[in-house]
Amino acid sequence: MSPALALQGLTKSFGxxxxxxxxxxxxxxxxxxxxxxxxGAGKTTTLSMATGLLRPDAGTARVLDxxxxxxxxGAKALMGVLPDGVRLFDRLSGGELLxxxxxxxxxxxxxxxxxxxxxxxxLGLTADRDTLVVEYSAGMTKKIGLACALIHAPRLLVLDEPxxxxxxxxxxxxxSILRGYTASGGTVVLSSHVMELVESLCDELAVVASGRVxxxxxxxxxxxxxxxxxxxxxxxGFQASGEETLAWLRSSSASS
Amino acid sequence: MVALLVRLKLTLLRNGxxxxxxxxxxxxxxxxxxxxxxxxxxxxxVALRWTSLEMTADVTVLAFALLGxxxxxxxxxxxxxxxxxxxxxxxxxPVRARELLPGLLVAGAIGVPGAATVVIGxxxxxxxxxxxxxxxxxxxxxxxxxLTCLLLARAATAAFASVLSSRKFRDxxxxxxxxxxxxxxxxxxxxxxxxxxxxERLRAALATAAQVAGWTPFGWAWALPADVARDAWGAxxxxxxxxxxxxxxxxxxxxxxxxxxxxxxxEGGGQAARAGRSGWVERLYPATPAGGVAARTLRxxxxxxxxxxxxxxxxxxxxxxIASSLFDPDGSWFVPLLAPALLGLLVGASxxxxxxxxxxxxxxxxxxGISGAADRWGRVMSSLTIFGPVxxxxxxxxxxxxxRWDLLAPVLALTLALLLxxxxxxxxxxxxxxxxxxxxxxxxxxxxxxxxxPALLSFTVATLGAVVVALPTGALVVWSFFTPxxxxxxxLVGLVTGALALRVxxxxxxxxxxRRWPEVMAAVSENR
Numbered sequence: 001m002s003p004a005l006a007l008q009g010l011t012k013s014f015g016x017x018x019x020x021x022x023x024x025x026x027x028x029x030x031x032x033x034x035x036x037x038x039x040g041a042g043k044t045t046t047l048s049m050a051t052g053l054l055r056p057d058a059g060t061a062r063v064l065d066x067x068x069x070x071x072x073x074g075a076k077a078l079m080g081v082l083p084d085g086v087r088l089f090d091r092l093s094g095g096e097l098l099x100x101x102x103x104x105x106x107x108x109x110x111x112x113x114x115x116x117x118x119x120x121x122x123l124g125l126t127a128d129r130d131t132l133v134v135e136y137s138a139g140m141t142k143k144i145g146l147a148c149a150l151i152h153a154p155r156l157l158v159l160d161e162p163x164x165x166x167x168x169x170x171x172x173x174x175x176s177i178l179r180g181y182t183a184s185g186g187t188v189v190l191s192s193h194v195m196e197l198v199e200s201l202c203d204e205l206a207v208v209a210s211g212r213v214x215x216x217x218x219x220x221x222x223x224x225x226x227x228x229x230x231x232x233x234x235x236x237g238f239q240a241s242g243e244e245t246l247a248w249l250r251s252s253s254a255s256s
Numbered sequence: 257m258v259a260l261l262v263r264l265k266l267t268l269l270r271n272g273x274x275x276x277x278x279x280x281x282x283x284x285x286x287x288x289x290x291x292x293x294x295x296x297x298x299x300x301x302v303a304l305r306w307t308s309l310e311m312t313a314d315v316t317v318l319a320f321a322l323l324g325x326x327x328x329x330x331x332x333x334x335x336x337x338x339x340x341x342x343x344x345x346x347x348x349x350p351v352r353a354r355e356l357l358p359g360l361l362v363a364g365a366i367g368v369p370g371a372a373t374v375v376i377g378x379x380x381x382x383x384x385x386x387x388x389x390x391x392x393x394x395x396x397x398x399x400x401x402x403l404t405c406l407l408l409a410r411a412a413t414a415a416f417a418s419v420l421s422s423r424k425f426r427d428x429x430x431x432x433x434x435x436x437x438x439x440x441x442x443x444x445x446x447x448x449x450x451x452x453x454x455x456e457r458l459r460a461a462l463a464t465a466a467q468v469a470g471w472t473p474f475g476w477a478w479a480l481p482a483d484v485a486r487d488a489w490g491a492x493x494x495x496x497x498x499x500x501x502x503x504x505x506x507x508x509x510x511x512x513x514x515x516x517x518x519x520x521x522x523e524g525g526g527q528a529a530r531a532g533r534s535g536w537v538e539r540l541y542p543a544t545p546a547g548g549v550a551a552r553t554l555r556x557x558x559x560x561x562x563x564x565x566x567x568x569x570x571x572x573x574x575x576x577x578i579a580s581s582l583f584d585p586d587g588s589w590f591v592p593l594l595a596p597a598l599l600g601l602l603v604g605a606s607x608x609x610x611x612x613x614x615x616x617x618x619x620x621x622x623x624x625g626i627s628g629a630a631d632r633w634g635r636v637m638s639s640l641t642i643f644g645p646v647x648x649x650x651x652x653x654x655x656x657x658x659x660r661w662d663l664l665a666p667v668l669a670l671t672l673a674l675l676l677x678x679x680x681x682x683x684x685x686x687x688x689x690x691x692x693x694x695x696x697x698x699x700x701x702x703x704x705x706x707x708x709x710p711a712l713l714s715f716t717v718a719t720l721g722a723v724v725v726a727l728p729t730g731a732l733v734v735w736s737f738f739t740p741x742x743x744x745x746x747x748l749v750g751l752v753t754g755a756l757a758l759r760v761x762x763x764x765x766x767x768x769x770x771r772r773w774p775e776v777m778a779a780v781s782e783n784r
Binding site: 051052053054055072073075076077079081083086087088089090091092093095096099100101102103104105106108109130131132134148 | 530531532538543544545547548549551552555556559560614615616617619620621622623624625626627695696770773774775777778781
């Protein structure tokens with residue numbers, strides 16, 4: 001059975017800076033997959049290339065046997081996407097935005113109506129259905145973006161930082177939605193830099209730094225007896241600073 | 257602190273330029289334009305030396321008072337609180353408003369408008385160095401006046417910061433600005449009529465206007481040399497006192513509001529806007545991706561200030577064309593009849609800027625994999641929905657007013673060809689060039705004039721395309737002046753060629769778009 005998402009040799013440079021450097025990744029179907037890495041590791045760039053938003057310099061991205069760059073229509077129909085750091089059509093209300101994305105996805109209008117109601121209910125946005133998205137808080141904006149990614153019942157969900165700015169209650173709501181989704185055979189790829197979240201939610205993960213995969217496998221494989229946090233720090237090469245650094249900072253509380 | 261703030265402003269300016277070539281080009285063009293303007297004003301001020309003292313007094317007072325009013329108006333409407341050196345950014349630092357004021361004032365004068373105002377203000381000396389008392393008066397008036405301009409802008413934006421940063425106001429300001437443009441155009445028109453009425457009446461109007469302007473706060477400082485020239489020493493003393501008091505009051509007010517902002521940075525607030533849930537917009541169009549795009553853009557025509565300002569801009573030009581001919585009984589029938597064709601052309605070509613206005617929100621179109629033609633066609637549909645009825649009304653009004661029913665066919669033919677041809681050309685050109693536009697609600701001048709040049713280029717090419725499409729129709733229209741029935745042939749040809757151009761533009765533009773989606777995304781989201 002072909003993987004839900006297969007990235008091979010993905011490479012992208014911005015000027016002299018190589019953001020993603022020959023990245024290979026395979027995500028099996030029905031898996032909750034976490035992509036973790038420090039800031040600037042190339043997570044967003046990788047996911048943008050996997051979803052057709054950014055053209056790679058080299059390499060391929062395949063979604064359930066459809067190549068994203070040679071058969072974009074086929075691949076995109078199977079994917080639900082939540083990008084990070086981009087605007088939404090925020091002069092629409094939450095309900096209108098969902099309806100809009102539903103139409104773009106060719107979902108029958110009757111289904112759009114019933115699914116919108118369900119999604120807004122599940123994400124706690126029912127009361128704000130008619131509020132313009134531009135007035136939403138950061139967390140609400142994430143949630144309406146997630147609803148947009150789900151409206152056409154995709155086979156693969158690609159979510160960039162889906163829990164950022166989301167409150168704990170809504171976060172738990174999103175987790176249960178995602179768990180139910182993978183239990184029924186769907187696949188989720190999400191990026192995050194919160195280790196605890198990935199540890200508790202994901203089945204498998206890949207640690208990315210400087211545009212490369214440093215380790216990949218099940219959570220237990222990667223953490224190899226240690227904690228995920230510690231393994232992550234080891235992998236990306238973090239060294240705790242010694243006693244001498246920022247010594248002046250320590251004295252400030254004593255002297256005042 | 258002054259040097260620090262000035263250096264900060266210069267660094268921000270330099271970094272902004274480094275980020276985008278277009279911005280550098282924009283600054284250079286803006287600078288050249290300002291240089292031309294300043295040169296012209298200075299030449300005018302020198303020329304005033306050869307006129308009477310009375311004339312010099314009236315012209316300088318009125319012109320410089322308008323400069324002050326312009327600073328107030330523009331800083332409130334255009335620049336808003338999007339100052340490059342935003343005081344709210346200092347809220348976390350242990351500084352007092354009093355220490356910040358001089359530096360912020362100087363930093364505010366850096367840049368094209370500030371520099372131009374300082375030079376023009378000092379140019380007052382050119383007009384008045386005719387005797388010792390006049391020179392002295394001008395020497396006092398020029399710095400006071402320039403200071404008043406700069407302080408007016410600072411104090412007003414600081415005082416109204418909370419109002420200015422609300423989304424509703426920024427939306428409104430955008431539309432108001434378009435209105436101000438229209439008012440200026442109509443005002444120019446009126447002035448032209450006044451000039452035709454005779455130089456004496458113009459001179460009298462100037463004197464009255466200068467008198468009024470001199471006693472507004474904008475004119476207090478500038479009126480000083482004018483009073484001295486008239487030997488009105490009482491008025492001069494009063495003007496001087498008022499101008500000094502104004503500067504002190506503005507300084508104090510600014511300090512007060514700045515201090516308030518340092519402890520309470522302004523967050524955009526106000527009532528959350530809600531949308532009705534009627535859904536009638538969706539029922540206008542089929543439940544397809546193209547229909548969705550049409551419904552969405554139709555809502556944007558109503559809710560996005562950039563589109564609203566566009567509507568105001570488009571509609572005002574033809575309305576002025578018709579209105580000015582109303583005031584002019586023996587005017588030509590030609591101008592109002594051209595109005596519908598002009599509106600059709602503008603509306604069509606404006607489709608070219610749609611993708612840029614969407615900005616990075618376009619990801620929704622890209623990741624859903626909709627066909628490029630559906631994207632193009634949806635935008636064309638909503639433009640036709642809004643402007644189709646407007647064009648019909650305009651056409652009827654133009655023909656009714658002029659009474660030239662015999663010209664209905666040629667005008668209709670040209671309008672159809674230009675509208676449909678423009679939509680087709682715009683649909684194609686829009687896929688070709690995109691630029692990062694400021695998001696809806698942001699000040700259009702916030703990011704310098706990036707986008708100005710590509711936007712102009714795309715609009716020009718789309719317009720030219722429409723004109724080329726309309727050439728055969730135009731030829732038939734000319735023929736119809738000699739053989740009237742040819743006019744109806746022109747309607748047919750205009751409809752067919754326009755529809756053909758639209759079809760080709762949508763299909764080819766859509767194909768181009770599908771090939772270029774990632775590049776389009778990169779182009780529109782440069783400043784996200």
